[in-house]
Amino acid sequence: xxxxxxxxxxxxxxxxxxxxxxxxxxxxxxxxxxxxxxxxxxxxxxxxxxxxxxxxxxxxxxxxxxxxxxxxxxxxxxxxxxxxxxxxxxxxxxxxxxxxxxxxxxxxxxxxxxxxxxxxxxxxxxxxxxxxxxxxxxxxxxxxxxxxxxxxxxxxxxxxxxxxxxxxxxxxxxxxxxxxxxxxxxxxxxxxxxxxxxxxxxxxxxxxxxxxxxxxxxxxxxxxxxxxxxxxxxxxxxxxx
Numbered sequence: 233x234x235x236x237x238x239x240x241x242x243x244x245x246x247x248x249x250x251x252x253x254x255x256x257x258x259x260x261x262x263x264x265x266x267x268x269x270x271x272x273x274x275x276x277x278x279x280x281x282x283x284x285x286x287x288x289x290x291x292x293x294x295x296x297x298x299x300x301x302x303x304x305x306x307x308x309x310x311x312x313x314x315x316x317x318x319x320x321x322x323x324x325x326x327x328x329x330x331x332x333x334x335x336x337x338x339x340x341x342x343x344x345x346x347x348x349x350x351x352x353x354x355x356x357x358x359x360x361x362x363x364x365x366x367x368x369x370x371x372x373x374x375x376x377x378x379x380x381x382x383x384x385x386x387x388x389x390x391x392x393x394x395x396x397x398x399x400x401x402x403x404x405x406x407x408x409x410x411x412x413x414x415x416x417x418x419x420x421x422x423x424x425x426x427x428x429x430x431x432x433x434x435x436x437x438x439x440x441x442x443x444x445x446x447x448x449x450x451x452x453x454x455x456x457x458x459x460x461x462x463x464x465x466x467x468x469x470x471x472x473x
Contacts, residue, residue, distance in 0.1 A: 256295040259285055260310065260438075262303040262320025264389060266413040267470040269320045271300065280470040281319035284338065285437070287462055291453040302388070304366030307332055310440050317450070318438030321407050325368060325432045332441050335450045337434025338458060343369060344411040345425040347403045348396055356425070359402035360384055362392045369405045372431050397421060409471055 261277060262269045268281040277298055289296035299315060306318040310332045323341045324334050345356055353359040357377070362384050363369040370383055384401055386392035393414055395401050406414075408428040415424050437454070439446050457463050 254292075254294050256297045257289055257292075257317060258315045259296050259298045260306050260315035260318040261285075261298050261300055262306060263300050265303060265320045265407070265410060267409055280466055281321065283466050284457065284463075285317065285319055287457055288450065288453040291456055292449055302366075303364065306438060310438050313440060313442055316440050316443060316446060321410070321435055322438050323368060323407075323432035324434055324436040328438075333439035333444065333447050334436035335439060335447065335454055337436050338454060339435045340430065341432045341434050342408045342428040342430045343372060343405055344408045344428040345403045345405055346396065346411050346414055346422050347425045348399060349421055349423055351399070351402050353402040356403055356405075360400075362386055362395055362401040362404040364389050364392055364406065367406075368432065372429075373405055376429075393422075412471075 261282060264270060265279075265281075267279055269277065269279040270282075271277055277300065282298070285296055299309070301309065303320055306320060306322060307328065309315045310318050318332075322328070322334075324337060328334075345361070347353065347359075351359075356373075360382055361373060361378065363373065363386070365385050365387050370385060373383055374380065384395075386395065389406070389410075392401075392404055396404050397418075403425060411424050411428075414422055437450060439450060
């Protein structure tokens with residue numbers, strides 16, 4: 233009996249040591265892709281993706297350390313082995329899947345046009361449309377038959393929205409929940425045009441391509457999260473019912 237007790241005690245100690253040896257997970261997070269990743273005035277990070285990753289880290293018994301950066305730096309940061317995971321409404325595409333690994337999709341991906349309520353343009357096909365640099369929305373517009381000369385690329389989402397508010401572009405094309413965020417925030421100056429259109433293969437967590445084991449760990453924790461009350465609560469907080 234004593235030997236059995238000692239064996240169990242040693243096993244528990246070894247498990248605690250293995251957990252203690254697990255290094256923190258370095259998370260690359262886009263600065264501002266509302267409502268997925270945002271930063272409050274006190275530099276506190278929040279948003280759907282941020283809350284999700286914190287829950288996944290807790291489930292895996294890993295500390296998570298966030299690094300904020302422009303959206304376009306997320307994939308290079310993973311490829312250069314400077315982060316373990318990346319979040320910020322990253323759409324799963326075939327070209328990106330050749331550069332990094334992805335988790336299973338955690339949300340569907342769709343995009344929508346936003347226009348100024350004072351705009352006289354009636355359709356995207358006769359409009360100047362803004363897209364953010366390093367996203368796939370320029371490619372999606374070209375696939376829809378839009379002309380290259382009618383697409384204007386901006387380095388930052390806030391700059392792009394300011395351009396729309398100042399009538400420098402007629403519309404912008406962005407992720408649907410992001411479009412809804414700006415629709416609500418604009419106090420009636422901006423509105424969504426038409427119906428959202430699906431693209432890519434859903435939104436996924438970017439994973440360091442040099443750490444294949446992490447895919448299994450993330451997907452296991454993600455499966456638990458997607459079937460939990462935490463997911464339902466966070467979805468309602470950031471996206472509504």
